[in-house]
Amino acid sequence: MAGLELRGIRKDYGSTAVLKGIDLSIADGEFVVFVGPSGCGKSTLLRVIAGLETVTAGDIRIDGAEVTRTAASDRGLAMVFQSYALYPHMTVHQNMSFALENMGIAKAEIAARVDRAARMLRLTDYLQRRPAALSGGQRQRVAIGRAIVRDPKIFLFDEPLSNLDAELRVATRKELAALHAEIGGTMIYVTHDQVEAMTLADRIVVLNGGRIEQIGTPLELYNRPANLFVAGFIGSPRMNLLPTELVRGEAAGPAATLGIRPEHVEPCQEAEADLTVRIDLVEQLGGETFLYAAAPNDIPLTIRCDGQSRLVRGDLLPVRFSRDHLHRFDAAGLACRPEPLLARSHS
């Protein structure tokens, strides 16, 4: 396994800049997730690392060795594609052994490696089947198995769970986490699903418009977003963002925008309230309830309550914001420091 270093990576398609100078270091054995909205450049960045795309500028080092112009096949990386990209005319065994045959490895060694990976991924019974005869989850495991047998320096995953249904996605996510714990390899994982990012990553890289917005552990990003984009992107439902003057006692500070997570908006008595909001929609999930409300000037506000609620559409609800969890952003959208107290205590 190996570490990865990206310095000033740029990628242009004609006059369109997709990656605008990416600097990133990934340590040996780390599980890093690239997350961001569609078109932010996360898949392009992964493909650049894989060697499937050339860079316009910058350099890539794997374990200290310069590989910027090295062919994909010579970088020693393995990639799991969104579509699995299995060879449809080959059996599972052939799919898993194909790369090893290319490397000229002895048949006995190939058989041993495929057998070991198949046992790890519970594919032993399916080795003679073709991909068309497998379920989505099994195909995904074959794609992972194909990567494992090569014993690569770094595993690359390009939205590998996006073609699975919700239940299977949760199960496969757990398997991936277990796999990382078991083989301990360096893994780079692209997703637009922040639940995957939060649950799998050692560190998350948030990308937007071809630039890195913030790098940090999942809870660092959640508790101390560096700017409005990260604040709005990480967390579901997203953080509430309000003009400062709406909140009592906040207008005098340097902040232009206040951020507050839905779980930190608390229903209260009228006298203690920062705002009184009108309920627009109530989502009862059993164990928790999401209230979608409108603050003055029709600014949307989401409130998360434990348990169940008797509120209905049209009700007026006085709420206050936990001052310990209030995020403040200046006029440029950057976080004002000091950060929320709770975040500081966690970090």
Next chain:
Amino acid sequence: MTDTMRSHGAPARGPSAAAAAVTTGSANILMRLTDPPMRAVQRLIGAARMPYVFLLPNLVFFGLFVFLPIGINIVFSVTGGTGLFPAERPYVGSEHYARLLDCGSYLEAASCREDLFWRGVGNTLTFTVFQMVAMVLFSLVTALVLNRPIRGRGFFRAVYFFPVLLSPVVVALIWKWILQRDGLLNAVLTTAGGEKILFFVDPGWAMFWSVFVSVWAHMGFYTLILLAGLQAIPRDVYEAAEMDGTRPWRVFHRITLPLLWPNLLVVLVLVLIRSVQVFDEVFVLTGGGPGTATMMVVQYIYTTAFANQVQNFGLAGAASVLLGAVLFVLTLIQLFLTRRRAS
């Protein structure tokens, strides 16, 4: 107020609106005219049989121009004489078939009673083998090249397809002009200091150019089929192969070829069927010569029925039926392969 006026008879604006109004009006008149007789027919035969009424025009067309000629051909093949109408032709049973199949050795055309037929069969087989190999090879290579991101790819795709749009007779005439004794190619050869080659006098050259011209004329069609197959192979699979460190030849051999195989199979069978049917290009190009060196089965049928002094419709009919049987089997194979591919 304005909306009300528009919806109540304000004139439609623009030529396209006027054309639409005319079309709709004509359709309404047609529907009003056809409605009563259709209802009358439905009352007469019942709603369940109405689909046959709608199929009738096509059935009549196919019946007159496809099934009736096939029937007449079969009747001709079992009757003799020179009469054109079946009533004027005496029944001879399988006499023509026996004459065609009467051979000392099927490998030696001269030992056959109808040796020209077997020469035609031999030539058609030779043509088919070379044509299949050349067609598949050139179509595949062209499709592989056109599938790459080369400059002017759209232009070249069109260029390779253009000959398909030409009539086979036009194709043959163009190439005849190039290949004849004082043609373009010989002019180039002599200008370059070489000697003239009499392409249509040498049997080898005549067969070579017959195959070449046929491949040139039809390659675009098969290239298109293979190109479609190549483009249906997901890019991810090639990228996975690249990540797996697969060398280019191995990518072709282990990835492209197996995934293209269904398309290749269809191309092979289609080329086979068309090769067996070959006539117009070769006939216009070489006239079947020199001697009978490029005379194909279909030319034999044509000559026997229409070009000989004694027009033997019966013998030509029997040869047509035999050729039809071969084509029927080949078509069944093609249908089977196409359906298997679709499933």
